[in-house]
Amino acid sequence: MELLVTLPDNLIERLKTVTCEPIVYCIRSDITVDGAYSDDVFVGATKDCLFVFSNGDEQFFEIASLESVRIRKQIDNGLLTVTQNGEERIVARYTLKHAVRFACLAEGVINFVEKKFDRVVKCKEREKQCPKCGRMLRGVGKCPKCDKQSGSFHKMLSVCAPYKWLVVVIVSIMMIMTALSLGQQFVVRWFVDGFLSKGKGTVSDIGLFLLLYVGITMLNMGGQLLKNFLCTKLGLKISHGLRANLSTHLQKMSLGIMGKRSEGELMQRVFNDTGHISRFFTNSFCNVFSQAVTIVSLTVLMLILNWKLALAALFFAPFIIIFSRTFWPHMRKMNHRLHRKSDTIQNKLQDVLSGIRIVKTYGREASEIEAFDNINDDYAVIQYRNEKFYTTVFPFMSLLLSFGTYIIVYLGGMDVLNGEMTVGGLTQFVSYAGMLLGPLGQMSFLPRHIVFMTTSLDRIYDVLDEESDVKISDNPIRREIDGNVSIKGLKFGYRPHEVVLDGVDLEVKKGEMIGLVGASGTGKSTLINLIMRLYDVDEGKIEIDGINIKEYDPADYHRQIGVVLQETFLFAGTVLDNIRFANPDAKLEDVIKAAKVANAHEFICRLPDGYNTYIGEKGHNLSGGEKQRIAIARAVLGDPKILILDEATSALDTESEYQIQQALERLRQGRTTFAIAHRLSTLRCADRLAVIDDHKIAELGSHNELLERKGIYHGLVTAQLEMSGKRLEE
């Protein structure tokens, strides 16, 4: 994000009378301290001065006179304050639009206050809005309007590229069909002028005509069927390809990026946007494009045949376009509303059904039924309104269309009477006019369809173009690791202005077991996320066997780590699939051994299908502790060099926890283990304990050493013993 916007000239001049240092930071706010919106608020700093220009007011603070600069988060806004002579003062206010920038500014100015003048803060976070037009930017930081030339058309072509033969076939069929339906009218004309109007001709002539006419119609219908079939195929193929691309890409992306987008948003991209594209190719691309081909060739043909009549027919085109442009959006809105309502109904129903236990235990059936009835009534009302609209508007529409034909019949009729046109010619022309005006209304929406499709395409590429935060080095190292972990000067925050860990140093020898303890939310899970390299550190480094973690090939590295995470996640599949996840070729005996270590074998044997029991959403329901044990077995089976246990046994009863501990104790020989537990007794076999507090490792040492220090750990242990009614001395 930009932290140095240009100050208006008059303010620059004003600032020059206060300081001659150059401006280092300058950001805007959108509100004054009173909360009034304003385009005229600037806050910034030089190395010796913090300045605030707010709607004509100005404030200058000599940096040397400041004790501190900070932001105070409020609800839906924030305050920038300075402290001078022990008095904290509000100097500026901002909405959440500028929250990150203000946080960075405060951090930057603090550096100056602390006389670290060479440190200039950069804001990692991406700009959310286009600086030029204010539109929301997409993930890769491109503006949908200003960076339009990012090649939507090119993308469309590249999407079609793998199926180019299919496209060629479809387009050829479209051409042939257009030619056929145009030609059909020539047959009619020939028949009318050659036989009917001259009153001669034989039965066989009529037979020939019928044969030709019906033949062409049949051909046309066949072509239509084939075309529809191929178009659907094309649409499905394209969306299938995109979906596959997207999901592979998503799996490769780091958690850092995934965290930036909501799960729902990603799901929407995968399903809705690819759906749009598929629909575009099935409906718009084929129907609308073939109509476009028809319209162009018809117009040309009609102009050649009789330009006067052609102009008369075209005279109606604008009316039809205007008419449909006014009504279609309305219809679209109505449809949209109907869809939305039906979504609401579905959601409500799902809500009630999935929460049926709660609804019943609280005796809320009646009110839930009433709520549902209300929505349902709304739906019916909307549906009724829509139907009414359709039945009134459509007859009008067809009347309008037929007007064009009446005029042509009138003008053309005159021509025929004057002998300037044949009856067959007129018949042909009237048919052409109908063929032209019909699709015109729909055609006027082609640009809209294209925009829709390209927007979806852009949104998909937006995800596809995004590069993973966790970059794979050029020469990734693949090796069997020993498990020496060394963390040096680590600093990390999920968001730039919210540090979670700062200044963490830790040396772990191969085979050592480190217990991580600390209050909830202090960053224990974060630390192991970093060790697993799900995120990259902001400052400092993590080394495995003396090699920076960034040098390793992530996939190869992950293979050698076993994890049991706080939120146990099992895939939809069998127990066996889940245990073998990390090591799909593992022998069945090994699977059982791993399950035994995890104390899971017993309960798995009690499942109806044993190791083949299907678990996951629709399958057999497992308890929290059972899931955890499967996750432990999974971690164990991989024969990991580094074992990570984040609250791995929190959902277990004391007895099975004890058993698993015993087993893990055996297992962890020769493996580096990081274990997080709130129940401190779980960590009794840890070699060393690290207490995380205040963003860093506050205490480090063995259980006994830490007890003697009488610090945080001592406090935690005492509290837990008190809970269980024992005293430390006992």
Next chain:
Amino acid sequence: MMNDKLDLNVEQITSIIRLTPENISFEATPGGFIKAKFEGQDKGLVNIIRTFPLSDADRLLSVRLADGKQEEIGIIDAISDFDDATVQLLQKHLKLRYFRPKIQKIISVKEQFGYTYWTVETDMGLVKFASSSGSAGSVIRHKKGVIIKDSNNNRYELEDLSVLSAKELKKIDLYL
């Protein structure tokens, strides 16, 4: 055999300390914050927090230290218990703490590239913002109106849908 210390904690955790003009007084600081004196003791800067900001904005206000662990001093039952000067002071503080412009007039609503762009007149002036069109939760029903959340998580309140003109309603109908 529960420990005494633990029992005491439970008591402390669950009891509500009621704040009345008798036990607490507030004072504005020159810097724009407020200080509190509780039972004769200086507490320094405090924040006033609405515990039910949507349903009962002026009731059950939690008074907390502004710094450190932000411990709660106690709870004010109703702001009107205090004298006018204090009420004003507290209201001013709450205005600073909660920023939720009230939409008075809808000037335009446009949908483009997956976002809805709004231009509205609020009690805090004219503002333009964008809300994500697809995602649920960007428009939440609230009493007689709605609360609209923009892409930066700023929130805007439309207090009463029924006061909008038919033209305005038509503009926003689709997005509600």
